[in-house]
Amino acid sequence: MPGGGSFIYHLENNQVYVGFVVHLNYENPHLFPYREFQRFKHHPMVAELLKGGKRVAYGARAITEGGWQSMPKLEFPGGALLGCAAGMVNVPRIKGNHNAMLSGIAAAEAAVAAIAVGRSGDLLDGYEADVRGGPIAKDLKRVRNVKPLWSRYGLFASLIGGGVDMWTNSIVPGLSIFGTLKHGKSDAAATGKAADHPIIDYPKPDGTLSFDRLTNVAFSFTNHEESQPAHLHLADASIPVDRNLPDFAGPSARYCPAGVYEFVGEGAATKFQINFQNCVHCKTCDIKDPAQNITWTVPQGGDGPNYPNM
Ligand code: SF4
Incomplete structure (x- = not known):
């Protein structure tokens, strides 16, 4: 059972910040932190609080808790x-x-x-x-x-x-x-093999309290000039498909809160795609990739998320 927590802050003008924390030393690579958060919003206490509300912003980041x-x-x-x-x-x-x-x-x-x-x-x-x-x-x-x-x-x-x-x-x-x-x-080393852990069946977002990842990313107002080189670097471009996919069921497709990493295609034609324009600079990939194969670097010109009221 992974550790974590949640928070709710009340703001002026009837607004709330709702947050969900997942400790990144979780073992089950099928865990999907983003979807855990969506599920959390359906808890009766939280759902009641959010009922009739409107989504205005979305963001994510890694909390450096090592102390x-x-x-x-x-x-x-x-x-x-x-x-x-x-x-x-x-x-x-x-x-x-x-x-x-x-x-x-x-x-x-x-x-x-x-x-x-x-x-x-x-x-x-x-x-x-x-x-x-x-x-x-x-x-x-x-x-x-x-x-x-x-x-x-x-x-x-x-x-x-x-x-x-x-x-x-x-x-x-x-x-x-x-x-x-x-x-x-x-x-990264705490991540277990996919075959040793159960697949987690997450409910589909309802579009009212819970949302799919890409529409939420739009509410981070992140922006990266498309013509720049990707600011997410792979030390070995073969590892995501050759090692992380068979051993860990491609966890980057789940631990990234912005849907940056995708496995496209099937079988021998599978390719690893990095949609760096979506990145919200949380640094989770740099921390959690089981092979420690991903390095987050600074993109050009201050590009990145633009959080209102945060
Ligand atoms: S690519 Fe990495 S740093 Fe960017 S949002 Fe995804 S996990 Fe976070």
Whole structure:
């Protein structure tokens, strides 16, 4: 059973944000996160809330939940990683915007100090030390074992273990009976073989509460100049059809929330098609492809989704 969650935020003018989270370490390659989300909207509580409403926007992204022990080096010449780009989400608080703001402040202060002495294009001295020794570290260190416990032992065991761990950490900052747990397998490696898992039969979208993927993508207002080279790169162009299709039932056709990847044709004539114009830049393919064969790169000129009110 994969982990995950959901959220509903109420906004002004009778609007709601409805979100659905699927942990990408799921094993069953037949799982279709987009369709799980559509099904969720038919839950009586959610359906009642949405009844009579109108769809106005759609989007998707990967949440970097690895926390403290997954944060990469934050500085590089001429730039820095901040907020969610560096994985500063506090998982048990389901919140990352506080650390995004704190990292923005720390980076801005380091940039101002660099400019004041005439430096540019080098490492943003002081930013990394500020993050790793300041309030962001305090916030993330005490919850660092919650996600690894959840991935290893499931929700209920992790609630108990994580609760005890956060309690000891709050008494003596950094103290944990677990030390610092590693995350275990990557999300890509967690993907099981198609033959070992049941096919999941999802209901068809009803066009009122649930919708097909491509019409929803239109509500992300994503745009990519068609004449540019695809910004999604395959290290080996043969892997999707020769390996991922027979072994994993072509999971990219399901884990991509924008329908970018398609297997076209049948048998020996099957081709792998990348509709890069639809991409909403969630980075799931880069993370979940079982062969780690896909790399998301930056498209030209700021192309991509254009989320209103988000
Ligand atoms: S192609 Fe990759 S990054 Fe783009 S929407 Fe699909 S999964 Fe996300």
